[in-house]
Amino acid sequence: MRMGVWFLKLAALYFLIGVSMGIVMEMMEDHSLAGAHAHINLLGWASMGLFGFIYLLFPKASETRLAKLHFWLYNVSFPLFMLGLSFFLSGNTSLNVLLMIFPNLLVISVILFVINMFLNVKAEDVTQLLKKSGNTSL
Numbered sequence: 001m002r003m004g005v006w007f008l009k010l011a012a013l014y015f016l017i018g019v020s021m022g023i024v025m026e027m028m029e030d031h032s033l034a035g036a037h038a039h040i041n042l043l044g045w046a047s048m049g050l051f052g053f054i055y056l057l058f059p060k061a062s063e064t065r066l067a068k069l070h071f072w073l074y075n076v077s078f079p080l081f082m083l084g085l086s087f088f089l090s091g092n093t094s095l096n097v098l099l100m101i102f103p104n105l106l107v108i109s110v111i112l113f114v115i116n117m118f119l120n121v122k123a124e125d126v127t128q129l130l131k132k133s134g135n136t137s138l
């Protein structure tokens with residue numbers, strides 16, 4: 001449960017960072033960071049928001065060791081990946097080492113998420129949830 005709430009809070013924060021970057025890119029008439037902006041909005045806001053809702057909908061899946069590993073690996077690798085990408089896109093290669101490590105760790109965290117979904121998300125959980133809310137149409 002807490003994992004879901006934290007994913008939602010961080011998603012909201014990345015949304016603010018992503019749209020602020022968009023505004024700044026427009027004002028400066030410099031779109032060189034468009035790739036980082038797009039990734040912050042999609043991997044930060046959209047994907048983390050979905051992780052949050054999924055973990056809130058399936059609390060059993062959110063309490064596993066896989067979910068904890070997914071959360072921490074994602075939230076350590078994502079900002080460092082974005083930092084490396086932003087440097088690279090602005091022509092500075094001094095942090096390229098971040099791009100060699102953290103995108104790979106981010107993919108590993110997504111693999112853990114997928115395994116967790118397959119192992120710990122069950123149709124019965126949704127049925128129970130709908131029954132509790134009075135909707136039995138599933």
Ligand code: HEM
Nearest residue numbers: 018019020022023025026031034035037038041042045046
């Ligand atoms: C206030 C909100 C936003 C502003 C002002 C903004 C602004 C921009 C700008 C200036 C570009 C560069 C366009 C170019 O160089 O061709 C861009 C690209 C992009 N934005 Fe946004 N954006 C906003 C919100 C979002 C959101 C919410 C998403 C996704 C959820 C998003 C996804 C993208 C994508 C996928 C690209 C293309 C990146 C690329 O071509 O490498 N943007 N945006």
